Amino acid sequence: MDIYERTDGATVLVAEVPGAKSESLDIRVDKGVLTITADGRRESLGDQYARTYTGFMGGQFFRAFALSDEVDRDNIQASLSDGLLTVTLPRAEAAQTRKIEISDG
Amino acid sequence: MATLFRWPGNWDPFAGLRVMQRELERLSGRGGFGEGRNIGGGVYPPLNVYNGPTELVVECEVPGVKREDIDLSITGETLVVKGVKHPAGESDEEIRYQRCERGSGEFSRTVVLPDKVEPEGISASLVDGILTVRLPKSQAAMPKKINVK
Numbered sequence: 001m002d003i004y005e006r007t008d009g010a011t012v013l014v015a016e017v018p019g020a021k022s023e024s025l026d027i028r029v030d031k032g033v034l035t036i037t038a039d040g041r042r043e044s045l046g047d048q049y050a051r052t053y054t055g056f057m058g059g060q061f062f063r064a065f066a067l068s069d070e071v072d073r074d075n076i077q078a079s080l081s082d083g084l085l086t087v088t089l090p091r092a093e094a095a096q097t098r099k100i101e102i103s104d105g
Numbered sequence: 106m107a108t109l110f111r112w113p114g115n116w117d118p119f120a121g122l123r124v125m126q127r128e129l130e131r132l133s134g135r136g137g138f139g140e141g142r143n144i145g146g147g148v149y150p151p152l153n154v155y156n157g158p159t160e161l162v163v164e165c166e167v168p169g170v171k172r173e174d175i176d177l178s179i180t181g182e183t184l185v186v187k188g189v190k191h192p193a194g195e196s197d198e199e200i201r202y203q204r205c206e207r208g209s210g211e212f213s214r215t216v217v218l219p220d221k222v223e224p225e226g227i228s229a230s231l232v233d234g235i236l237t238v239r240l241p242k243s244q245a246a247m248p249k250k251i252n253v254k
Contacts, residue, residue: 002193003204012200014193016168016207018234042235045162049155052219056151056166083168083234084193 001063009091011071018083019058027078027087034076035064038085070095123217149212150186150236154219159247161218161240168234169193169207175236179224184216184238220246 002014017025019040026037038061067073072092079086150170155162165186167175176187192209218240226241 001204002202002207004193005201005203007199011203012193014169014207016234018166018168020233040233045155045157049157049162051153052156052161053152053154055148055153056164082171082231083166086193 009096011089011091013065013085013087013089015061015063015085015087016083017061017080017085018056020061020080020083020085022080025078025080025085027076029067029073029076032067032073033064034067034087034089035062036085036087037062124219148214149190149208150188150214152186152214152216154216156219159242161220161222161242163216163238163240165214165236165238166234167231167236170234172231175231177229177238179222179227179240182218182221184218184240185213186216186236186238187211187213222246 001016003011004014005011013036015036015038017038017040019042020038024039026035028035040058040061042058067089070092072090075090077088077090150165150167152166153162153164155164163184163186167188167190170188170190174189174191176185178185178187189211190207190209192205193207221243222240223243227238229236229238231237
């Protein structure tokens with residue numbers, strides 16, 4: 001998984017979920033913890049196919065992250081393409097830099 | 106002394122050696138199948154080889170790799186999977202990595218197939234980050250029933 005911060009302050013998570021369909025994905029935020037589950041299991045080719053070499057087994061994916069208060073939890077977006085899941089965590093309005101005006105005393 | 110039998114014309118004296126080399130690579134933890142490069146931990150890309158009744162199936166896990174970045178070729182019984190894995194971030198944007206586990210770069214893996222195949226009948230598809238190559242076996246590699254008269 002890659003995690004990077006964009007110039008607009010949003011944090012982007014990129015996870016490899018080969019074999020997973022979008023309907024098998026479950027992304028949720030509960031008590032400030034973001035959990036990502038995906039299912040990459042596929043139907044086997046059948047008994048007539050013998051495994052000559054095995055380098056990977058399709059499986060289930062799970063990862064959890066505690067979110068900071070700086071993440072706008074209501075506007076989290078996710079997309080899936082080519083077995084790559086991208087979750088965008090925008091920066092909350094309250095966490096943006098603000099200039100504080102000094103009032104005349 | 107009369108010749109009792111002859112090796113068939115396409116007999117490959119090194120087939121046995123190649124199988125042995127593959128087994129040794131597997132045992133020594135090198136992952137087998139040639140010059141695989143490590144990207145994001147482990148030999149990349151991970152692959153499976155299946156031997157079916159009429160075809161061989163090779164599967165590769167290449168999440169995030171685009172169709173146009175994959176180069177597949179076959180010479181005899183040697184299948185080569187080459188490609189480029191690009192980093193996830195938008196290239197024109199300045200980004201700050203906090204965690205970079207996936208890795209990126211060029212990759213190449215060589216698979217010595219366990220049977221002879223028909224190069225014309227090979228098909229490949231890329232779905233959900235898994236590349237599946239189907240290679241029909243050549244007639245010579247298929248079992249043939251012989252009728253006794």
